[in-house]
């Protein structure tokens with residue numbers, strides 16, 4: 001039930017710009033993911049929305065209401081800190097119950113909600129422990145429960161799953177998405193992990209150096225990125241220069257601007273052994289469900305991923321032919 | 336090589352630190368304790384006796400002295416704490432001239448207590464600087480040197496104790512991770528609530544250390560109350576001096592010292608009880 005609107009929001013620390021003037025709207029109930037390299041300003045952006053870092057300029061509105069004059073405690077924004085920020089002198093239950101206590105919720109009702117929140121993150125048995133008695137992943141889940149239990153209008157998650165093992169991560173990822181949809185809470189989720197971003201998000205924002213580089217739904221952003229940065233950040237890709245004649249290095253014609261760049265995902269390249277093939281396998285990596293080849297073709301090195309089960313693994317030095325499963329995707333504005 | 340039994344090894348390992356503690360702290364305390372019962376006492380006859388305690392509690396001046404010593408420990412410590420806590424909080428903020436203030440407030444730390452007492456005296460005594468400045472404009476300063484409530488002692492002690500406590504408390508407040516306080520804010524705590532529920536409990540070890548050290552200093556204070564305190568009652572420390580060097584009554588001195596130490600220990604125990612209940616109140620501990 002909450003729409004977030006940022007207009008011209010900016011923040012600098014001294015002379016270093018953390019967030020360049022930025023506009024962003026998050027729709028009610030939307031799950032937005034911020035994706036970007038370390039230091040690009042993701043945390044800064046979240047902290048400004050939560051009200052614990054003040055922007056240098058611009059306005060933040062939640063449901064049209066200007067937040068400038070509202071201190072963090074009046075915003076009803078749940079923030080899961082990247083550093084967890086658990087209260088070391090409180091048990092897990094007291095940590096999770098803190099926000100309810102601040103809201104004057106009756107003891108019994110609060111205890112029940114704490115229990116439910118802890119059950120959600122699989123931590124019920126550890127309710128009486130102190131944070132120092134928990135593993136990093138368990139602490140992270142307490143932080144998550146603590147932010148969820150207050151039923152915030154906006155849920156901000158700063159890499160909330162970064163410390164969990166792959167299995168728990170996937171499990172919690174689904175729970176989180178279900179929970180978000182059940183509560184219909186507007187969520188912004190920060191991650192480094194592009195797979196996680198794509199699995200969770202309605203929309204992904206790719207950031208770099210305090211700016212929004214590109215945004216879009218996961219499918220569009222993955223399959224048809226506009227920028228080289230987004231193409232490379234969202235999974236692996238081959239960025240290949242198109243010759244002036246509009247040809248790829250191996251003399252295949254492409255649609256799109258001559259003299260530009262195209263992005264070809266490794267899984268879109270089919271590799272077939274051919275004695276007179278133009279390509280040669282430089283090296284290969286067995287990844288389990290797929291095999292990744294580095295292939296030299298006309299002096300350009302490409303990554304290709306073959307997921308065909310049952311096909312033979314091609315040894316190093318094999319001559320191969322390449323076919324593209326989809327037309328290569330042109331990138332804008334890169335040299 | 337023959338191996339030593341484990342118990343012996345353990346004993347050897349703790350010998351350096353344990354031995355040091357026993358020799359320089361345990362032994363003198365034990366001797367004072369025994370001496371208060373007339374055992375191994377300097378100048379005593381060696382037999383067990385409760386005479387010294389009877390003497391202590393049977394004499395009005397000594398009873399009042401014991402109460403007064405406790406008063407001189409509690410009140411200046413509370414006053415200093417009430418000033419140091421906000422001061423330590425304030426010093427954590429940024430404000431113009433912070434660096435200068437940060438250096439200046441520590442000055443009393445390097446001024447010996449006796450000097451502080453003389454400063455208070457020259458400022459506030461009859462005909463002192465404050466009186467000479469204020470009388471012309473019609474303000475009559477109340478008597479605060481050698482007054483019944485020992486206001487002069489409280490001022491001089493607090494003047495010394497405030498920077499000391501501020502330093503320690505500021506250190507433990509500063510050690511709290513900023514995000515923890517901010518997390519409390521996003522969960523609905525006002526700055527004041529965050530202060531009481533997060534900062535104070537987390538800084539408690541520092542606050543307590545500062546409190547106890549100042550308290551114990553006050554229990555044994557000699558020079559400052561002697562200079563600035565009332566004529567009656569005298570703190571127990573002064574009675575100890577008189578009994579030791581003018582009456583050679585070492586047994587009574589030992590009894591007095593034991594009582595002063597006992598009160599300090601009781602305060603320490605009270606502290607442990609309080610922090611335990613704070614842990615349940617704040618932390619939700621159920622054990």
Ligand SMILES: Nc1ncnc2c1ncn2[C@@H]1O[C@H](COP(=O)(O)OP(=O)(O)OP(=O)(O)O)[C@@H](O)[C@H]1O
Pocket residue numbers: 013016017018036037038039040041042043044045082
């Ligand atoms: N309190 C601060 N003082 C000075 N510079 C800061 C401060 N906080 C952040 N920065 C700088 O602002 C920039 C953005 O930081 P931010 O923490 O928002 O990055 P991030 O995208 O969250 O990175 P990460 O993925 O590593 O968490 C960085 O260059 C950082 O050094």
Ligand SMILES: [Mg+2]
Pocket residue numbers: 042043044082158
């Ligand atoms: Mg961050």
